[in-house]
Amino acid sequence: MTGLTTHILDLTHGQPASNVTIKLYFQKESSTEWSLLKTAVTNDDGRLDSPFLSKEELKNGCYELVFHIGSYFSNMNIDLPNPPFLDKIPVRFNIVDTTTHYHVPLLVSPWGYQVYRGS
Template identity: 85%
Template sequence: MTGLTTHILDLTLGLPASNVTIELYFQEESSTEWTPLKTAVTNEDGRLDSPFLSEKELKAGSYELVFHIGSYFRSKNINLPNPPFLDKIPVRCNIVDIPGHYHVPLLVSPWGYQVYRGS
């Protein structure tokens, strides 16, 4: 797969995180505004059914993925404070090499997360 993809793993349950809403934004180099591009929901494998952006749609610039993880953990009946410690996790990355594959995995628990450029 090429383009921009993601994958969420729930470290608390040791499973892929399904039914997580993710928003994608783009920022032009000459702007301070973030433009909404797409919203998607993860499948049973914690992935999107297709790339967030295909290789053809991908362009150089700054992207922000916003993972709605608070509502995911509330749906798992985990005892969380209200509001939860982590609710929406923004991840900003810059894409410079086109064409290419940019994979942004998120490892998450109600109390922390890790993100990296995957393969």
């Protein structure tokens, strides 16, 4: 499988994070401009129903995933400040080999997060 996928795990509750909006941007070459490619919402398993980008859509360059996590945690009935400490989490990465799969998971709590290149 090739393409771009992601998923979100809620470390506070020990479960996938469902109904989280994620936006995918691409930076135009030799520019500071970003273009919105797609918007998706995670399913009950904290994943997208299909890859963000298929192998045909994947191209070399700089991408940014923006995870809209603040509204997810505010809907979980947690006592959090307003505005929350984490609201939108941007993750910027480069794709340099379009023949391989890129998986960018987010592990998150209201106070911290971690991302990595998964498989």
